[in-house]
Amino acid sequence: MVDKVKKIWLEGELVDWDEARVHVLTHSLHYGLGAFEGIRAYRRSDGRTAIFRLREHIDRLLDTCKLVFTMPRFTRAQIMDACSLVVRENGMDEAYLRPLVYVGDGAMGVYAPDNPIRTMIVAWRWGTYLGKDALEQGIRTKISSWSRHHLHVGLPRAKMMGQYTNSTLAKREARMAGYDEAILLDTSGQVCEGSGENIFIVKNGRLYTPPLSLSILAGVTRDTIITLAREEGIPVSEESIIRDQLYLADEAFFTGTAAEVTPIREVDNRAIGEGKIGPITKRLQQRYFDAVKGSDDAHPEWLTFLR
């Protein structure tokens, strides 16, 4: 359950949590067209709160809106300011932020080009996404029987609501089978990503992650990890990975705003490496936490401070 905070930003105004309602004929509720983001604000070691890579997340939100014809009436700057406002006005020092741009009520039927495009931003407190011990112990994963959308079926650059039925089915299948998370391949068998995370493997000291030409979300955390790995002198290849390479990896981990840097200790009942967090994963996880909430100020452009 999400713990209530006081206010939600809806269409340019802060409204009480319980008043932030939508009509049952909201178009997006029926047909899934619309854009959303997941962003974290962290309390840093100096006590100040910063939203991590806000600009990149809002750029991706607006890219999604462009891809699916749901441009909001607010500018990038207004949405970014509203994200800061929601965290500040709720008196939060850490938060998960969920901006969402959706098609409101009016006409029904899939076309409905003139329905209003509405924007909301909610913040809540969200701990470790994949479970309490996931960051230290790693998680057990299963290759999904569901494929990632073929490039002719979806829009991988879009963080679009409707596409998440695919993630939800994969996640539920994995959890119901006793695993923590699903790994989705595409229709030709290339490894793509988790239900809500990008994936990396380590083999012989080199980091590999699927390229953006496959059906994967262009993760902000993925980009952060590639940058940090290169700074650490770890070579990175963005290239296709097949299932066998995954099983035989020395290390593997997921990245995502929610999942942060979560080690994968098992894929389809095969231990990855020694079946625990590996040294390169550990180093990059540490660098990541230093960047988002530690004292690493090497990338001031990644931080939007609240106070």
Ligand SMILES: Cc1ncc(COP(=O)(O)O)c(C=O)c1O
């Ligand atoms: C399907 C999918 N892949 C990858 C990611 C990771 O993206 P990011 O690092 O920008 O949160 C997410 C999370 O938004 C996701 O939903």
